[in-house]
Amino acid sequence: MSNMGRRDFLRTGLGLGGLVLSSSLSRSWAQSGDPIRIGLIIPLTGGTSQFGATMGQAAKIAETEINSAGGVRGRPIQIVIEDDQSNPEAAVRAAHKLIDVDKVVAIGGSYASAVTSAIAPLCWEGKTVLLTSSGADSITKLPHQGYIFRTSPTVTLQGTRVGDFAVELGGKKMFFLGPQTPFAQSYIDIISSIFKAAGGSGSGLIYEDKKASYRSEVDQALKESPDVIVLGGYVPDTSVVLKDLYRAGFSGQKVGFSFGINDALTKAVPAEASNGAYSLVPSASENSDAYKRLVGKMKLSHLDSYSCQVYDHVVLASLALAHAPSGKVDGTAVRDNVRAISQDSEGKRTDDAVEALKLAASGAHVNYDGPSGALEFADNGDVKGVFFRYEQVEEGKLVVRKIG
Amino acid sequence: MLTDLLQYLVNGLIVGALIALPALGLTLIFSVLGFLNFSIAAQLTAGAYAGWLANTTLHLPLIAVLICSFVVAGAFGVVTDRIALAPIRRKPSAQTPLMVAIASIALNMALENACRFYFGSGLNSFDMPIERDMKIGAIRVGLQQLHNLEIAIGLAVLLALFFSLTRIGKAMRAVADNVDLARLKGIEPVRLANLATFIGMGLAGIGGALLAIDTSVDPSTGSRLILLIFAGSVVGGLTSLPGAVVGALSMGMIGELGLLVLSPVYQSLTAFVAILITLLARPGGIFSGATGVRR
Numbered sequence: 001m002s003n004m005g006r007r008d009f010l011r012t013g014l015g016l017g018g019l020v021l022s023s024s025l026s027r028s029w030a031q032s033g034d035p036i037r038i039g040l041i042i043p044l045t046g047g048t049s050q051f052g053a054t055m056g057q058a059a060k061i062a063e064t065e066i067n068s069a070g071g072v073r074g075r076p077i078q079i080v081i082e083d084d085q086s087n088p089e090a091a092v093r094a095a096h097k098l099i100d101v102d103k104v105v106a107i108g109g110s111y112a113s114a115v116t117s118a119i120a121p122l123c124w125e126g127k128t129v130l131l132t133s134s135g136a137d138s139i140t141k142l143p144h145q146g147y148i149f150r151t152s153p154t155v156t157l158q159g160t161r162v163g164d165f166a167v168e169l170g171g172k173k174m175f176f177l178g179p180q181t182p183f184a185q186s187y188i189d190i191i192s193s194i195f196k197a198a199g200g201s202g203s204g205l206i207y208e209d210k211k212a213s214y215r216s217e218v219d220q221a222l223k224e225s226p227d228v229i230v231l232g233g234y235v236p237d238t239s240v241v242l243k244d245l246y247r248a249g250f251s252g253q254k255v256g257f258s259f260g261i262n263d264a265l266t267k268a269v270p271a272e273a274s275n276g277a278y279s280l281v282p283s284a285s286e287n288s289d290a291y292k293r294l295v296g297k298m299k300l301s302h303l304d305s306y307s308c309q310v311y312d313h314v315v316l317a318s319l320a321l322a323h324a325p326s327g328k329v330d331g332t333a334v335r336d337n338v339r340a341i342s343q344d345s346e347g348k349r350t351d352d353a354v355e356a357l358k359l360a361a362s363g364a365h366v367n368y369d370g371p372s373g374a375l376e377f378a379d380n381g382d383v384k385g386v387f388f389r390y391e392q393v394e395e396g397k398l399v400v401r402k403i404g
Numbered sequence: 405m406l407t408d409l410l411q412y413l414v415n416g417l418i419v420g421a422l423i424a425l426p427a428l429g430l431t432l433i434f435s436v437l438g439f440l441n442f443s444i445a446a447q448l449t450a451g452a453y454a455g456w457l458a459n460t461t462l463h464l465p466l467i468a469v470l471i472c473s474f475v476v477a478g479a480f481g482v483v484t485d486r487i488a489l490a491p492i493r494r495k496p497s498a499q500t501p502l503m504v505a506i507a508s509i510a511l512n513m514a515l516e517n518a519c520r521f522y523f524g525s526g527l528n529s530f531d532m533p534i535e536r537d538m539k540i541g542a543i544r545v546g547l548q549q550l551h552n553l554e555i556a557i558g559l560a561v562l563l564a565l566f567f568s569l570t571r572i573g574k575a576m577r578a579v580a581d582n583v584d585l586a587r588l589k590g591i592e593p594v595r596l597a598n599l600a601t602f603i604g605m606g607l608a609g610i611g612g613a614l615l616a617i618d619t620s621v622d623p624s625t626g627s628r629l630i631l632l633i634f635a636g637s638v639v640g641g642l643t644s645l646p647g648a649v650v651g652a653l654s655m656g657m658i659g660e661l662g663l664l665v666l667s668p669v670y671q672s673l674t675a676f677v678a679i680l681i682t683l684l685a686r687p688g689g690i691f692s693g694a695t696g697v698r699r
Contacts, residue, residue, distance in 0.1 A: 029656040045517075046624065049525040157417055180669045207668040210628040212422050212615055216660045219408075219544075235527055235583045236628075247537045247546050268527030268620040270534045 032083055035078035036071075038317050039098035039128075040064075041119065042109035042310065046086025046207060047236045050264040054298070054307040055109055056081050061297050062314035062353065069354040072322045073329065073361075079279065079314065080104060084111075088118035093117040099126040103319065106131060106334050108313025111306060113155075113182045118347040123147055129338070131308045131313035133344035136182040140380045146335050149316070151309040151372055153282050153386040155183040157188060160282050161388055162230060162255055163194030169253050169278075171195070171228030176204030177214075177220045177241055178232025187232050205228075206353040209237045218244045231277070239268040246273040258282060258304070261391075263398060271396030283387040283403060284372050290351035291371035305372055312370035315353045316342060319368055323360040341375040342368050410414020412660045414543055419658025420636070421553040422618065423629060424649045425611035426469045426637040427558060429604035431648035434637070435580040436600035437493075439501040442508045443484060444608045444633070445695035446515030448626030451477035451609020453523060460531050466617075467604045469530075469554070471608050478602040484511055485601045510626070520623040527620040552614045561609065567645070575599060580643070632659070635675040639682045641689020650690065654678075 038058050044052040071077060075086065079384045080102050082094035090111075095206055096102045099122060106129035110116045113136035118137060124147040132139065134153040140150055166174055174195045176188045184206045192202030202226060205215045221229060229245065230252060231238050238260035245254065254277040261279035284305040285291050288397040295303050320337035321329055341347070341360050347367035350356050359366040370376060376384045391398040428449055454476035455469045464472065488511045492504050497563045537544040567573040576584040579593050587593060608626075616625055632655055640651025655675060662674040682689060 045520060045525060052525065091679055133546060205668060208671045211419075211671070212629060213419050215413065215544075215546075217416065218664045219411055220663070221417070236620070236622065236624070239527060239529075243534055243618070246534055249536055264488075264526050268529050268622075269489050270529060270532075275536055 015364040021164065033075035035076045035349045036073075036318075036321065037078050037098075038314055039095075039102060039104035039107040040079055040081045040109040040310065040313075041084045041094050041098070041107055041115065043086045043115075044081075044083040046084075047234050048112045048259070049088040050235055050262060051111070051304050051306045052083070054300075054303065056112070056296055057239075058294065058303070058307040058311035059108065059314050062168060062295065062311045062318075064263070065353050066318045067356060069357050070361075072318050072357070073327070075329070077318055078302045079312070082116045084109075085110060086115075087371070088112075088114045090118050090123065091115040093216065094110045094307070099128050104128060105329060105331050106313070106317040106366040108132075108317070109132060109310050117142075117182055120144060120148060123331075124329070125365040129317065131316060133309040133313075137186060138182055140382050144381065145260045145382070147331065148381045149338055149376065149377055149383075150381055151383050152306070153388075154382055155186050158257060158280060158282070158388075159183075159187045160194065162187075162257065164253050165196045165278070165280065165390060166191070166228045166230065166253065167194060167200070169255070171226075171253060172200040173224065173226045174200065174202035174228045174230060175224050175226035175232045176202070176232055177217060177221055177232070178204070178206060178230075179209035179237050180206050183233070187230070191230055199355065206320050207237070209233065211240065214241045215248070216317065216331045217241070218250070220249050222248055222250060224286035227252040231260050233260045235260060235262065235265045235268060236383050239265055242269050242273045242277065248389075255273050255279065255280070261393070261398075262304070263349070266393055266396050266398060271393075276392045277393045278401070279391045279393075279398065281305065281389040281391055283389045285351075285374070285387075288351050288369065288371060288396055290353075290369065294371045303371075307321055308370065308372035312372045312375060315356070315370060316375065319353075319356055319366070322357055323363075323366070339377060343367050343374075398401065406561075408664065409661070411543050412663060413657055414545055415635070416657030416660035417553060418546065419655070420653035421549065422611065422615050423633050423636050423656065425559060426608040426629070426633045426654035427648040427652040428563065429561070429607035429611070429639045430633060430643060431640065431642060432600055432607070433564075433646060435606040435643045435645075436576050437597050439493075439504040440634075440642075441485070441489070441601070441604070442505060442630065442634075443481075443489075443512040443515060443632040444605065445626035446512045446519070446606040447481050447608040448612030448615065448629070449516060449519055449621075449623060450480045451606075451612035452621045453519060454609065455613030456528055456616060456621045457532055459624035460528075463531070465531070466551075469689060470613055473609040473613035475609075476608030477612065480515075481605025481608070484515065484600050486598075488514075490597075492613045498588040498692075500524030502628040511597060514624050516627060523623065525623060527622045528620050529620055530617045532617055547616065552618070553663045554611070554639065555614065556649070559610070560645065563645055571598065574595070606651040629671065632656075632675055635679050638679050639690060641691045644689060644691040647689050654690075 042055045043049040067076045084091035107132040110132040113134040116132045116134040124144045130148045135155040178184045188204035195202040215312045258281035283304045319341040320334045324333040324337045347365035351369045357367040390401045451473035455473040458464045458472040475550030537546045576593045636652030636655040658673045
C-alpha cells in the first residue's frame with residue numbers, strides 16, 4: 001500500500017466502482033427495457049362475466065412468473081387488460097386500443113364467440129396473435145393467416161358431446177333453447193342430427209337474451225313434448241329459463257354447457273329449479289402439477305378451464321418470443337413460434353412456465369403443457385385433445401358424474 | 405290457437421306487471437320534474453339488492469322486503485339526484501331537460517358499476533320458494549306472477565288516490581302543470597321534486613325486487629329492462645300514471661303476442677315499433693288528454 005500513490009488508489013477505486021455499477025446496471029437493464037405488452041380482452045362485466053375476474057388474476061400470475069424469471073429477451077412482459085363488457089362493440093374498441101396504442105404482440109382471453117368474431121379481423125390485419133377461449137367453429141375458418149390459436153374445444157365438438165350424452169340419457173325427442181349467438185343454429189343442427197341418427201328427433205328455438213321471462217318460449221318448447229331440453233344460453237338467461245321450465249312442470253332431462261350451467265348459476269336459482277340439470281364442462285388438466293400450482297397461487301380449491309386457458313395464453317406468447325430464432329418481438333414472431341414451444345415432439349416436456357422459459361431462452365427444444373391442457377394445435381389453430389367433465393346439479397351443487 | 409293466444413296474453417300481462425312499477429316511477433318523475441331520469445335502471449338494481457339483502461340476511465317476508473326496497477331505492481334516488489342532477493337543473497335553459505337526461509344516463513352507469521364493485525358480477529338468488537304454476541283450464545298462471553300483478557295494480561290505485569285526495573298530491577299535480585303558478589300559490593317545487601323522486605325511485609326499487617325474485621339479482625338487473633320500461637312509459641304518454649300502467653302492460657302483451665308471428669330473437673323489435681306507432685299516431689301517448697298527474 002505504501003508504494004501505491006494517491007492517484008493509483010483513486011484509479012483502482014473508480015475502476016472497481018465502475019465494474020460494480022456496470023454489472024448492477026446491466027442486471028437492471030435486463031428488466032428495464034421497454035416492456036413487451038400482451039393484451040387481454042376479457043369479460044369483466046355483462047352477461048358472460050362469470051369467469052372474467054379469475055381470468056385476469058390467472059394472467060397476472062403468469063406475468064409475475066415470467067418477469068421474476070428474468071422476462072423475455074431481457075425485457076419484462078406487461079399485461080394490458082381491457083373489459084369487453086360482454087359486448088362485441090366494446091371489444092372492437094378495446095382491440096383497436098391494444099393494437100394501435102399499446103402495440104401488443106398478442107391478445108388473449110377473448111371469451112364470447114361474438115366478441116372473438118368481431119375482433120379477429122383487426123388482429124390478423126394488425127399482425128397480432130389472437131389467443132381465444134371461444135368455441136364457435138366459424139372463428140378458425142376465417143382467413144386468419146395463422147394468427148388465431150384456440151385453446152377451447154369447438155362448438156361442433158361440444159355439441160357432439162352434448163348430443164351423444166343426451167342420447168345416452170335415453171332421450172328420444174330433443175328441444176334446444178338458447179339465445180342468439182354465432183353458434184346457436186349449429187348446436188340445433190348438430191344435436192338434432194345426432195338424435196335423428198339414433199332414431200329420435202330434434203328441433204329448437206333461438207330466443208332473445210335479456211328478457212325477464214321466457215314463459216312463452218318455454219310454452220313453445222313444451223308443445224313439442226320433448227324428453228330432453230338442451231340449454232344453450234349463458235348464466236343470466238339460463239337461470240330464468242330453468243325457473244320457467246320448473247314452473248311449467250317440465251320433468252324431462254336438462255342438459256347444458258359450462259358457460260350456462262356452472263357454480264354461478266347454482267347460486268342464482270333455487271335448488272328445485274336447477275336440480276338434475278347436466279353440464280358439459282371442458283376440463284382443465286386437473287391432475288397436472290401446473291394446474292395444482294396455479295390453483296395454489298390463486299388460493300382457490302378449484303379453477304375453471306377458461307381461466308387456466310388465459311394463463312396459458314400469456315405463457316404461450318412469452319415462450320414463443322423467447323424461442324423466436326429471429327429475435328424479433330412482434331405478433332408474427334409469436335405466430336411462427338407457438339407450435340415450436342408447445343408441441344415439439346423432441347422437446348423437453350415441462351408443465352412449469354419458468355422452466356419452459358429458461359429452456360426456450362437457452363435455445364433448447366421445449367414442449368410446454370399448461371394447466372389448461374397439452375396445448376397442441378391443428379393447422380387451422382384449433383386445440384387438439386380436450387377432456388370434458390359431465391357434471392350434474394344435486395341439491396343446488398354441481399357433482400362430477402364422469403370424465404371423458 | 406285460441407289457447408295459445410290466451411296463454412301468451414297471460415304471459416304478456418305477467419311481464420307487463422313487472423315493468424309497470426318502474427314505468428310508473430319514470431312517468432311520475434317526468435311529470436313533476438320535466439326530465440327523463442334514466443338512472444331509474446340503477447335504482448331498480450339498488451332495490452333488488454336491498455330486497456335480496458333483507459331477504460337473505462334478515463330473513464324478512466315478501467312485504468317487508470318490498471318496503472325495504474322502496475325506502476332504499478327511494479333514498480338512493482334522492483341523494484344521487486341531489487348530488488348529480490339537481491346542480492344542472494339549477495341553471496335552466498332550453499337544453500336543460502336533455503342535458504339532465506343525458507347526465508342521468510351517466511349517473512346510471514356510475515351506480516351500476518358501483519354495485520358491480522361492491523357486490524361483484526355474480527348472480528344472486530332470493531331465499532324464496534319457487535312455485536309450480538296453477539292451471540286454469542288450459543292456461544298456466546304463476547302464483548308469484550299473479551302477486552306481482554296485484555301489487556302493481558294496488559300501488560297504482562294507491563298513487564291515484566294520493567294524487568287526487570291529498571294536499572301534497574294535488575300540489576305535485578300543480579307543479580307538473582305550471583311551476584311558476586304553483587310557486588305563486590306558495591308551493592315549494594324543490595321539496596316536491598324530492599318527494600316525487602323518492603316515490604318514483606322507490607317504485608322502481610319495488611319493481612326491481614319483484615323482477616329479481618322472478619329472475620336473479622345482478623348489477624345489470626335494471627339496465628336489461630330499461631328499454632321496455634321507457635317504451636311502456638312513452639306509449640302511456642309520459643305524463644299519465646294510468647297511462648304508464650296500461651302502457652307497460654300493453655308492451656308486455658305486444659311483446660309476447662309478437663311471438664306468434666315473429667321469431668323470438670326479434671322480440672325487442674316490438675318495443676321499438678310500439679314507440680314508433682304511438683309517436684306517429686298519437687304523439688301524446690294512448691292516454692293523452694285523460695286524467696293523470698298533469699290534469
